[in-house]
Amino acid sequence: MSEPIVSFHHVSMQFPDVLANDDISLDIYPGEVFALIGENGAGKSTLMNILFGMNKPTDGSVVVKGEEIRSFSTREAIARGIGMVHQHFMLVPSFTVAQNIVLGCEPRVNGFAYSFSAARKTVLDLVSEYGLQVDPDAQVEDLGVGLQQRVEILKTLHRGADILILDEPTAVLTPQETDELFAVIRRIVREKNMTVIIITHKLYEVMAISDRVGVMRQGRLVGACRTSEVNEHLLASMMVGKEVLLEPFSREKPADAAPAVTVSDLFVRDDRGLMSVNGISFTLRYGEILGVAGVEGNGQRELVEALTGLRKPVRGEITVNEQRATRASPGRIRSFGLSHVPEDRMTTGVSRDATITENLVAGKEGRKPFSFLGLHLRKGKMKQYARSVFDLFDIRAAGVNTRVGTLSGGNMQKVVVAREFSFDTPVLIISQPTRGVDVGAMDFIHRQMMNKRGEGCAILLVSADLDELFRLSDRMVTIYEGRLTGEFDPAVTPREEVGRSMMGLTGEDRTRFEKTAAADTRDT
Amino acid sequence: MAGDMFHLVFTPGTFLNMFNSATVVILAGLGCLLTDQAGMMNIGLDGIMVSGAFTAAIVSWLSGSWIVGLLCAVCVGMLFGLFYGLMVIRWKSDEFIIGVAFNIFAVALTTFLLRSIDGQKGSFHPATGFVDRIPALHLGVIGDTPINISIMVPLAIVLVILCQILMYRTPFGFWLHASGEHADALRSVGRSPDMMKYLGSLGCGLFCGLSGAYLSLGYLSTFQENMTDAKGFVAVACVIFGRSNPVLVFLAALLFGFIDAAATRLQDYLNPTLTATFPYIGTVLMMLVIALARVIRKKKAAS
Numbered sequence: 136m137s138e139p140i141v142s143f144h145h146v147s148m149q150f151p152d153v154l155a156n157d158d159i160s161l162d163i164y165p166g167e168v169f170a171l172i173g174e175n176g177a178g179k180s181t182l183m184n185i186l187f188g189m190n191k192p193t194d195g196s197v198v199v200k201g202e203e204i205r206s207f208s209t210r211e212a213i214a215r216g217i218g219m220v221h222q223h224f225m226l227v228p229s230f231t232v233a234q235n236i237v238l239g240c241e242p243r244v245n246g247f248a249y250s251f252s253a254a255r256k257t258v259l260d261l262v263s264e265y266g267l268q269v270d271p272d273a274q275v276e277d278l279g280v281g282l283q284q285r286v287e288i289l290k291t292l293h294r295g296a297d298i299l300i301l302d303e304p305t306a307v308l309t310p311q312e313t314d315e316l317f318a319v320i321r322r323i324v325r326e327k328n329m330t331v332i333i334i335t336h337k338l339y340e341v342m343a344i345s346d347r348v349g350v351m352r353q354g355r356l357v358g359a360c361r362t363s364e365v366n367e368h369l370l371a372s373m374m375v376g377k378e379v380l381l382e383p384f385s386r387e388k389p390a391d392a393a394p395a396v397t398v399s400d401l402f403v404r405d406d407r408g409l410m411s412v413n414g415i416s417f418t419l420r421y422g423e424i425l426g427v428a429g430v431e432g433n434g435q436r437e438l439v440e441a442l443t444g445l446r447k448p449v450r451g452e453i454t455v456n457e458q459r460a461t462r463a464s465p466g467r468i469r470s471f472g473l474s475h476v477p478e479d480r481m482t483t484g485v486s487r488d489a490t491i492t493e494n495l496v497a498g499k500e501g502r503k504p505f506s507f508l509g510l511h512l513r514k515g516k517m518k519q520y521a522r523s524v525f526d527l528f529d530i531r532a533a534g535v536n537t538r539v540g541t542l543s544g545g546n547m548q549k550v551v552v553a554r555e556f557s558f559d560t561p562v563l564i565i566s567q568p569t570r571g572v573d574v575g576a577m578d579f580i581h582r583q584m585m586n587k588r589g590e591g592c593a594i595l596l597v598s599a600d601l602d603e604l605f606r607l608s609d610r611m612v613t614i615y616e617g618r619l620t621g622e623f624d625p626a627v628t629p630r631e632e633v634g635r636s637m638m639g640l641t642g643e644d645r646t647r648f649e650k651t652a653a654a655d656t657r658d659t
Numbered sequence: 660m661a662g663d664m665f666h667l668v669f670t671p672g673t674f675l676n677m678f679n680s681a682t683v684v685i686l687a688g689l690g691c692l693l694t695d696q697a698g699m700m701n702i703g704l705d706g707i708m709v710s711g712a713f714t715a716a717i718v719s720w721l722s723g724s725w726i727v728g729l730l731c732a733v734c735v736g737m738l739f740g741l742f743y744g745l746m747v748i749r750w751k752s753d754e755f756i757i758g759v760a761f762n763i764f765a766v767a768l769t770t771f772l773l774r775s776i777d778g779q780k781g782s783f784h785p786a787t788g789f790v791d792r793i794p795a796l797h798l799g800v801i802g803d804t805p806i807n808i809s810i811m812v813p814l815a816i817v818l819v820i821l822c823q824i825l826m827y828r829t830p831f832g833f834w835l836h837a838s839g840e841h842a843d844a845l846r847s848v849g850r851s852p853d854m855m856k857y858l859g860s861l862g863c864g865l866f867c868g869l870s871g872a873y874l875s876l877g878y879l880s881t882f883q884e885n886m887t888d889a890k891g892f893v894a895v896a897c898v899i900f901g902r903s904n905p906v907l908v909f910l911a912a913l914l915f916g917f918i919d920a921a922a923t924r925l926q927d928y929l930n931p932t933l934t935a936t937f938p939y940i941g942t943v944l945m946m947l948v949i950a951l952a953r954v955i956r957k958k959k960a961a962s
Contacts, residue, residue: 210849213848221843225841226844234833235844238850240848249829294848407957408958
């Protein structure tokens, strides 16, 4: 093997309250795709931020292309040929593609004015050199996520990067866009001899794209090896430190139970006043989990908000437990026997400034035994109850008086799930239950959901994570631009089929897509 | 009656006054839009302007030179800009609170200083010497109206054009805008968004200082307590109306200037207290138009 292009020597990073990187030594070689995996908070991003000069390590050294980095700054890193595509894109939405790509090093006329023509030409040259199609004059805010990511990659390439760091690049992409991205990565690695470091926590992607893989856990590098020498099971157990691979649940087919929620011909507007749910109808039955798959922003949020009373629908009918729930208030709908795990735990799921106890009791505070005549809160009973739930749901915190805002994402989500599940309602509307949650907590939450299903509850599961949907759903529907575009049995349907339906590609659209896909693969 | 009114209002004198009055708002608006582009809109324009006006009048009287007065006003304005930048960028204060503080503080301070220096209330009338004015250009006579405009008027128009070029034709303008819209994007390419914000804030102080100096040395020839008459807030309205585009802000300010000039013209025929409200009613109507336009756009997008 040749000389490493990047070497970490005993790198440690101590933040005020947490040791994010603990004595990490790692070599990355030129021309390879290196996958860095680990749970949330394992320290992957911290390590890469050090390489990109955004953090200065508290201990250890980093050597890039044979030179030790002395001053850590983004500018320095860019000068050394390191480029990073962040999880949240660093693009100015109101600027054009060309403006964004040359941002910070604009071509000029007479040393003063911006040269529109030179910037355009730069982009077109990049497009023809790397074969990544973009329109230099398009405004970034009008582009889809996949294209925005492409602009980000071109931006780093324009800066002369030959070491490309991608931070969870596929989190926002559809399976098709992911395939396109991987084709791009393979092409730049093969043809331009670039080195690509990809941060992810999706195991099948590691297997699909990487040459080597490094696993991180709690700030330490657990191991690094050739991808061909490991499998997904091994990686998963390395990630969590024990064998908790998300094996599929065994289940019986739900009997044809009575409908719990019926939605017919529902139309809902979003915040901008656009119709984002366009005539959706479905039935959710007791004892089943109905999964809703879709790329975010296709009406899932508005659908859930309409179901839970947070948003008034324009048209259509909703019935919950045989009671009419259209336009009813959230409190009223809850009284029909419905609980809701909202998609954004930070803003709607919990009160971050309140304690675990207060968050767990919220919604029940007026009931016995927590209140005396509905006036006085009985703190002792509340605490007692909170402790039992705390143990039952395995919430990891100092105690029930801890402020929820200080908890990790996984534990915060457990608080939300614990509260909503303990309402013991027959209907559960659950949105993105495990976003940003580590594998251990994810598995726990999944098991809780399966228990609820076993008790005969009706569960609507809206998720952007296809693995989760395939693992839990009895039935799946896909949502695209506010319409349901297909219904699938997850046991017998391939992922690609669902992926296409999520993109609204059916019939002739699909043939067209396959042609473009074929054209893309030919390039690689 | 309506025809009479038309002839009354649409005179060369009215258009002259339109430019004279609008220039105050144009200059302050240019300052405000620099901070708005940098994502930290300064609503303390009145405070900076009144400080600038005071400094200009006093220094011009002391030195006998309008140039020295104007430069000192600009320096005072930029001091305010620096302070605003420090408060908002470094110490992360709320920009509205700092802006409101500027307005309250500056009016009180200048009033206090005026009374200490001059022993008079209301306005600055030195017993000895005089306040040197910014010179005016004589552009001839239309009808029986002599056309005199302060050199600040064409200067303001040139500054509008320069700002337009700066914002939409130079990397500097892009960075200033990027620092407001997506600071991390700018940071990730190795440029400092904080530096851009400071420059925007200093620019705001500079323009508001100019506006204040024009107010006390060009538009009028003395300093009066609270003499901006909320023209800073009118400038803020113009910036919102013109979506921080210098040329559009300029046009909005002209509209304000026209209403102001027309109101002055009409005060011989209508109740002067009533006509004095016209410019502000105009501003409110402008804001209403924005709100309605937004609703209509939303409806259109929805259908």
